[in-house]
Amino acid sequence: MPRSRQPDLTRTALLQAARQVVQDQGAALSLDAVARAAGVSKGGLLHHFPSKDMLLQALALALVEQFREELDAAYARECADHGQRPGAWLRAYITLTFEDSEKDMALHRALAPLTEQPTLMQALTDAQTFLLDQAEADGLSPGVAHAVRLACDGYWLAERSDQPRLSAVQAQHLREALTAWTR
Amino acid sequence: MPRSRQPDLTRTALLQAARQVVQDQGAALSLDAVARAAGVSKGGLLHHFPSKDMLLQALALALVEQFREELDAAYARECADHGQRPGAWLRAYITLTFEDSEKDMALHRALAPLTEQPTLMQALTDAQTFLLDQAEADGLSPGVAHAVRLACDGYWLAERSDQPRLSAVQAQHLREALTAWTR
Known part of the structure; x- marks a missing residue:
């Protein structure tokens, strides 16, 4: 090496x-x-x-980067399995939303307070802009695309909050409804 | 008096x-x-x-209470205008989500840090449990009900974040897609 x-x-x-x-x-x-x-x-x-702040910031940036890589990989798998059809990107987004591990959950909660930090905020802004653009370019109507994307975000955030969460069965129903809307 | x-x-x-x-x-x-x-x-x-903390806490609790009253009122209007049909509660929830004023937005952002406070957290937990139950009791399939509810929450939260927001046209498309799913 x-x-x-x-x-x-x-x-x-x-x-x-x-x-x-x-x-x-x-x-x-x-x-x-x-x-x-x-x-x-x-x-x-x-x-x-x-400093510790710089370490935590680098860790948070690495997580944003990892998320984008995982999304790319999930999209590639979706296209390999089912073809590059309309809704393929959103189906990858759904997969990632629902398969995010419990471990990552603890990590995201611990790092959430850092999001006010300018460098990280810029990275999140870039990531969010990318997600908005990708959702719109997925071949579905824009309203459907944003609805599926935002329902994923609402679910992801609710799972990481201290508020009541959906049961496994409810989450499964949700995932099926969202997937059906991408077809 | x-x-x-x-x-x-x-x-x-x-x-x-x-x-x-x-x-x-x-x-x-x-x-x-x-x-x-x-x-x-x-x-x-x-x-x-x-104390100032007690005043702000009471204000936040009053906002939670106001939200529930506005939701009741929007549901009553929806039922009066279109009958008590499946999806009526979610259509009221959509209405409230998209018509929340810019003023309230500033208010919610200012009060957001208070949500770690136990009394307020309990009020939010109760409200969230109520919303989960109401969505499921609205006569649609549970997956659709939670998807519409969570897309509203995702939109509401994104509008209050520092991240890129949907344009007015995109928001209108989103609202139409969500409303269509409740029918």
Whole structure:
């Protein structure tokens, strides 16, 4: 492996460790715990992330990036399985919405307060603009496209709130209704 | 007017004044400004609301109560105009979602940080349980009912976020698609 890739690998290892630590302990993590989990010295961690805020921000940005990659992958699978038909992108969005793991849920809750931070807010704005455009370009009527997208968002947010959540059966009915509207 | 009603009237006047002050100045309001706007002495205000937190909490609870009253009224109008048919409650919910005023938007944004407060959280939990039950009892299939409800919630939340919002035309398409699904 070329030596020039090592800083990237260390950074990736630190972000993976931070993710695990936040999942286990919430956003009030200690940098020592992250360095230890990554097998990196504290100085090595501080070289990549000079403060806890910068580490958490990088982690949140990585999650936004991961979401887009997962969405691309789900869309590719949907097209491979059923062809590149109208509604394929929204069906991928539905899949991702309902299959997001419980672990990620804890992570998103812990990082939610960061969304006021300018760099992260810009990344979320870009992601949201991308989602609006993709939904409209999916070959369905715009009203249907936004309705399906927003119902997914409403569900996703409600699942991450402290408010009453849908049962597994209700969620399954919801998923079927949304999928039917994309066909 | 019977004398025993006066404390209620003063309380209502104070909440109305607080609402106006929060709309104009955000949640960092001064109690003096609220008392002045209500035409009540500072002592009179403190008798009803011993602290700013208690005033803001009462205002938030009043908004939850107002939402339920407006929803009842919209449902009664829908039934009067088109009969008590399946989907009537969700059509009222759609109406309320899309006709919520810009003023209320500023108010909700200012009060949003209060939702972690236990009394308010309980009121929101009760309201959410009520909405889940009402949606399911509306005579449509459960999946459709929750999809329409959650798309409304997703839209309402997105409109109150700092993220890109739908244009007026997109919102109109969305509203038409959701309404069509309730028929």
